[in-house]
Amino acid sequence: MSRDKTDNQSLSQRLHAVIPGGAHTYSRGDDQFPSNAPALLERGEGAYVWDVDGNRYLDYGMALRSVTLGYAHPKVNAAAIAEIGKGVGLTRASMTELRAAERLSQLIPAAEMVKFAKNGSNVTTAAVKIARAYTRRKYVCVPRQHPFFSFDDWFIGSTAIKRGVLSEHASTTLLFDYNDINSLAAHFAAYPDQIAAVMLEPATHITPCSSTCSARWPQIPCAECPENSTNFLHQVRNLAHANGALFILDEMITGFRWHLKGAQHFFGVEPDLVTFGKAMANGFALAAVAGKAEYMEVGAINKPGMERTFLLSSTHGGEMPALGAFLAAVDICEQEDVPAHLWSYGARLREGLQALAAERGLADHFLLEGPAVALNYVTRDATGQASPVMRTIFAQEMLRNRVMIPWISISLAHGPTELDQTLLAASKALDVYAAALNGNPADFLEGEPVKPVFRPTN
Template sequence: MSRDKTDNQSLRQRLHAVIPGGAHTYSRGDDQFPACAPALLERGEGAYVWDTDGNRYLDYGMALRSVTLGYAHPAVNAAAIAEIGKGVGLTRASMTELHAAERLNDLIPAVEMVKFAKNGSNVTTAAVKIARAHTRRRYVCVPRQHPFFSFDDWFIGATAIKRGVLAEHAETTLLFDYNDSASLEALFTAYPDQIAAVMLEPATHLTPCPGDCPVTWPRTACAACPNTSENFLQKVRALAHANGALFILDEMITGFRWHVKGAQHFFGVTPDLVTFGKAMANGFPLAAVGGKAEYMEVGAINRPGMERTFLLSSTHGGEMPSLGAFLAASRLCEEEDVPTHLWDYGAALRDGLRGLAAERGIAEHFVLEGPAVALNYVTRDAAGQPSPVMRTIFSQEMLRNGVMIPWISVSLAHGDPELDQTLTAAAAALDTYAAALDGDPARFLDGDAVKPVFRKVN
């Protein structure tokens, strides 16, 4: 695939001259992609994106996992356009806001009340505020294995990036280990009657089920398992409630992917509060915090004499096009059983990539981990250590063969032709990968290796 590298560099310089970091999400930054990646994308449709030179790429980034139906889905776009015709945002709450809130309430059993916003960080921070307001406590616990909850100080201060962060805010976040209930129990012992909430993702490539789980995903969900009490999420919920804390699930990524009712339904656990975003509106800017009324009502104004909590107040939280997109996208997710397609395509992709790696004798160096709906590829060097250089080589070679795969996020628009294209590209990429393992990997690298987002210095 031919590309104008000089123009690409010029575009990068223009971006960094006017946008700190060159993008509005650090996951979109230059340091997250090989040097041959397009600096800018022009548009997306279905499972594909186009760069400024008209080159087409099959995409597995899917707008940072926010697109599950495919880019520019006509029914979702039509719903948003209809709301634009109504005025976008009105002086009082709109009927669209009411319909969207009632839809989430009907769809997710744990959601009795909801507040909408634009960013995931806003609603996770709101969930923490709700928990603190309800419990009158200071601390929140999160797993160290879960990479991101919010750009606010309470969470970012717990990462390696501390510049500009108030230490007293960061100190309110306590870390435990996912799938290690003893590490969480130790925090409750060390901070008695001081922890307001435990917040975690239901699952990533790491899942909360014991290793001897007898059910077959996704046709039989964890909720049907006779060992459900051994599920880590159930243990966390029990620990939180035994110690007077709230149990919060962040379904920013898992929501509308694992199951139309969320991973909480899949795993048979009910949170006190839950956050959604990304896929809920097929890429339109929308996020939500919801939960039981007894907790959400801390933000109410119709309870005379109750002390006020300034929860979420957002001019664009009730923006109608995104709420209309959510109504359409959630209906399509349910009608077309999108999660089952994501599971099935993920399984076929996993098996195909594993087969290609095995054929080249590198199955221990290019590894697919996680359930089919939440695949992660791990790249290891000749010594068997995780390697950003090898990850960059694979991503670089896939780009050269027309596939953008910074991570694996699948949509309804990924079908048999896309699977064939991916495996054809992967066969060539893994040939180069195998050669790099046998020689000097740096010799196969065009530019710098990708870097972790959460690092102290550039």
């Protein structure tokens, strides 16, 4: 049974009546989806989600990119349930906590020490605190092209949303441009001996490699490219270290996707500090800040006489079900070479979508950008400008054909059947897209177009 629009609006109203924003992260908000998207989902399994009326959707949102193995993976669930039986969280550190920290440390060379938390914002803020405590400096640099690092004032104040933010905290964050080393160098020149760290994602759909990079995953990772030492990440690391600042990689999205050992391994660069979350526990609430012991030990209590740094202190940071889920998820990721599957499926998806767009004369108006593991679809209007209206029309029509694709996040559960279903839905969606492009797009749009999260007014 399909739910009609009135019911959808009623559910949305109930959500907004009791939850500011209608969800517990703005990326799940109504303004991020077409009006025909289900207001509520009931459950997920594999690559699919179901709404409250039992309608099934093939999902490419994958819980905001936090699920890489598929929803409700039985081995991950079993590991979490086993930890629930041990008591969930104990009065002192648990054996599960130790095993999880040692597993991450053994897997990631840069992760000599680890602190766990429940969300990415806490660990990125912790990384900034570590850098400030170690260097005793004030400023942190982040790329303006990377959309989100933390809900804390030091970062949110650098976006278009200023209300409720302490400007003196936001003023300590300096923005530079990804792949423009001169824009970062200008900050070091303007703030000599005052910058504690540079934090950035290793890559998004934009990579740090030059246009002549010969990397071809999985055959030739970037680390084996002759030009690897000159890519942007190496430039940033060298510049930061030359100026006494720490080099921090935020692997919230890239971790356990680009490579089992993270995008840092793929690109052949080692950070001083690194943050993980999302996919590390296949959707369970877990995040981590890790790094070289020299820096992480600012939060230690076993160094007599050392000045204390109050780092992360979280009742639920050592919650055993999430840590058990992590241990199971990383084993599966290793045993089944999940990153290789994500790259392979992404390549086939890109090829299929590009072919469908070309068949309809849309090659310049519906594009796939980025490497296969981090695809982004770009929608352009008749003038060639990026268009949220056209993006909404495409997502709207995919939903009409039971595919939810607000962005592209692939999991191990996406296989040949899901690829065929996606391309069949896309063939129908792009027919409508072409008609809208040749006519008045507003005539094809139901409701409002999607909006950016970071905007000053609703």
